Amino acid sequence: MKVEKKGLLFLSYGSPSSKEDLVPYMTSIRHGRVPTEGEIANLTRRYDVIDQWSNLELQKMAENQYKTLMTLLPTMPSAIGYLHMKPSIAEAVDxxxxxxxxxxxxxxxxxxxTSLGTGAxxxxxxxxxxxxxxxxxxxxRSWWDQPAFTEYWEKAVADCVSATKDIFVIFSAHSIPLI
Known part of the structure; x- marks a missing residue:
């Protein structure tokens, strides 16, 4: 019996790591329509506010998630692909x-x-x-409702609350399930 070789494809939206990435990034998001100078200036200001250009943690968030996942599956062939940056999803599949x-x-x-969001x-x-x-x-298609994921967040939040009573933890409504 032949066993097929499996691989993991880790997918992320992508984020520009430099101001030079903005035009190709926005052009991809806009399905080939090149942004205007005003749109580029607006997005540049927004990224300046969140310190996009010097915050390596922010720039490398998906790569760090990917590396963490690969520690759990070190022998599985894998690739990371971005919806709007390089390497693209097609390059990762190839x-x-x-x-x-x-x-x-x-x-x-x-x-x-969602069919319009992650469905892309x-x-x-x-x-x-x-x-x-x-x-x-x-x-x-979704992993937020998996019991192990819920257990992880329950423990992480409980550990944080018990260890530091004076620090508030804020989660996005989209990044943590109801528990």
Whole structure:
């Protein structure tokens, strides 16, 4: 019996790491429409406010999540692909196929699925895999409601509360499930 070689495709939105990345980034988001000078200036100001250009943690958030995941799966072929930056989703899929992967398991950094949001990642994966013949894939549409994820956050919040009574922890409504 032949066992297919599996690989992990980690997907993220992408974020510009320099001001030079803004035009290609916004052009991708706008489906090929180049932004105006005013739109670039507005986005530049917004990124200046959050310290995008010098905050390496912010710039490397997806890469750090990917590296953490890879510590759990160190022998599995893997690649990271971005919806709006390089390496693209297509480049990441091609990389896995060139590593001999026959079945791709794709997971998006966003914990929930929407057809317009994370569905765009799935469509790009499907389109690229379609060019590779017999390669198949599974797409993890949501992971926020998995018991292990919920248990992790319950413990992390409890540990934080018990260790530091004077620090407030703020979560985005989109990044943590109701527990």
């Amino acid at each position: 990389s896995l196929v060139h590593q001999g992967v026959e079945h791709i398991i794709a997971i998006v950094t966003a914990p929930f699925f 990642y799935e469509k790009q994966v499907q389109a690229t895999i379609g060019k590779h013949g017999a390669v198949t894939f599974d797409f993890i």
